[in-house]
Each structure stands twice: as structure tokens, then as C-alpha cells.
Amino acid sequence: MAEKVHGKLGQGMANAAAAAAAKLLSLSGLFAVYKPKGPTSASVLNQLKEKLLAEAGIQKCARKRKKQILKIGHGGTLDSAAAGVLVVGIGKGTKMLSNILAGSKKYMAIGELGKATDTLDATGKVTEEKPYDQITKEDLERVLHKFTGDIMQVPPLYSALKRDGQRLSSLMKKGEAVEAKPARPVTVYSLSLQNFQPPLFTLDVECGGGFYVRSLVSDIGKELSSCANVQELTRTKQGPFTLEEHALHEDKWTIDEIAQSLEHCMSLFAVEPSLKKLKTEHSEESTVNCEDK
Secondary structure, three states: OHHHHHHHHHHHHHHHHHHHHHHHHHOOEEEEEEEOOOOOHHHHHHHHHHHHHHHOOOOHHHHHOHHHOOOEEEOOEOOOOOEEEEEEEEHHHHHHHHHHHHOOEEEEEEEEEOEEEOOOEOOOOEEEEOOOOOOOHHHHHHHHHHHOEEEEEOOOOOOOOEEOOEEHHHHHHOOOOOOOOOOEEEEEEEEEEEEEEOOEEEEEEEEOOOOOHHHHHHHHHHHOOOOEEEEEEEEEEEOOEEOOOOEEOHHHOOHHHHHHHHHHHHHHHOOOHHHHHHOOOOOOOOOOOOEOO
16 A cells, blocks of 8 residues: 555656746746846856756756757846846757847946046955046046947957857966957946945946946046946846846746746736747757847
8 A cells, every 4th residue: 555655756847847847948948047146147147047947856967968958048247346237048048148148238237436446346366456546537537428428348358258169257367468458339327426436437328239237337437537446246138128127037937837928928028029029940059148238
């Protein structure tokens, strides 16, 4: 009798696992997760993937089998020191990530006047210090107008941009000489000063793809005849995904929660013809992993 009970329980568990695996592998679309300050975007994505595979009872080695590969990618790297919205594509949703990467994003950045660092943020070594007492709120607001619209921007040396197949940041950490990439066109849709308490100032930025907030803050410091670095950075929106409404925290990284989020989030694209078209495409997996902040 006991053996029959155990057999039924075992069969029930097996059926549940099979159903979870089938549901996971059927997921397709875009959703957003919250990336905390600390880990890289890649490690957050790997953690998400491992949690989903574990819940579905899919062993790591099984991922090598083509029919059980979980297609997943993100739509634009956030620095490890930054937090906020990380858009994730799953299944055929990975084909939509290039549109997300090129789309608009919003950031909240806290800058510090008077100090420059080699990474352009608080994680780096201080390379220069200059006075900032003479800078007023009006000075800062006046300078912001010069960084709004279509502008040219030099990317940071510490970035995911590559030289000969290697990230510039990796080359810098190895002590190799790295030349700055040439200035490139970027777009700032809106830029406003939210708070000014010297040496700290808070910016609200909406920008297009390929834009670096670290470079912006550094350039603002130079324009003010001083220097500056980013102390805190949060991506508050990417495309239609907002931090408050759509970004799933780690405790919500379950198959059912993501299925519900996909249903809700994909409805956000109902008015986007280009993205709506991509929902019906059946092409090979394409995972986008490019830094854009």
C-alpha cells in the first residue's frame, strides 16, 4: 500500500515537473527584471536562467540538447555599479531586443562635483580634484542645455566597447594602454536638474541608445571648469518598461510570475507596429548584449 502511495506521489511530481518544463520552454516575449547594484547584467541574467531551469527540473547538461535550450537575453547592459530596469527577452522575444536596445531610456543619476575618476564613477580611482564652490545651481542648469538634443559623445575607457574582440574595461584592468574611442552621435531627449546640494547634484536623463551617463556627468564637470563623477545611477525606464510597474525583483523570478508579466508587458507593444511585426517572426535566436549607458 505504501509503495502505491509513494508511486502515485512520484508520478505526480514527475507530471508537475514536466508541465513546468513545458510551460517554461513555451514562454516567449519581453519582460523586465530589477538589477540591483553590485552584480553584472550578465550574472543577473545567468542567475535568472538558473532559477527558471531549476524550477522546471531541467538539468544544466540538458541545455545542450537543442529542443531544451532556453533562449534568453537582455536588451542593454547596466554597469555593475548601477541598478534598475533590465529588459529580458525569452524565446522568440530575443528577436525584439535590438529594438529595445535602440529605444529610449531614462536614468536618475547622482553626480559629485570636484572629483574625477578613471572609471567616471565612484568605483574608480580619483585622478583629479578641482574646486567647485564657485558653481551655482543656475550655472549647472545653464550648462545642461548644451547637452540636450543630438550631441557628440566620447565613450568611457572603462566600457563594454571592444578592441580586437576584448572589452576596453578588461584591457584597462590588465594595465594595457587604451585609446579613447572617437566621439559618436547620441541623442538626449530631456535633461533636468532635480536636486543641487554641492558637491552632489541629481539629474533626470532620457536618452537614446549608445549613450553613457558617466560621460555626460564627466563632461558637465569639465564644462563648469571643474570635474565630476557619477556616485549613483539608476535606470528608471527602458522602452515602455518602468522600474515601478514592470521590473520583477528576485522573489518574483518564477515561471508563473514571468508568464503573467509577459502577458501584461507584451500588451504594451500593441501600438508599436515594428515590434508587433517582430512578434510573428520565426527566425533563429539572437541575443543582444551591448552596453548602452
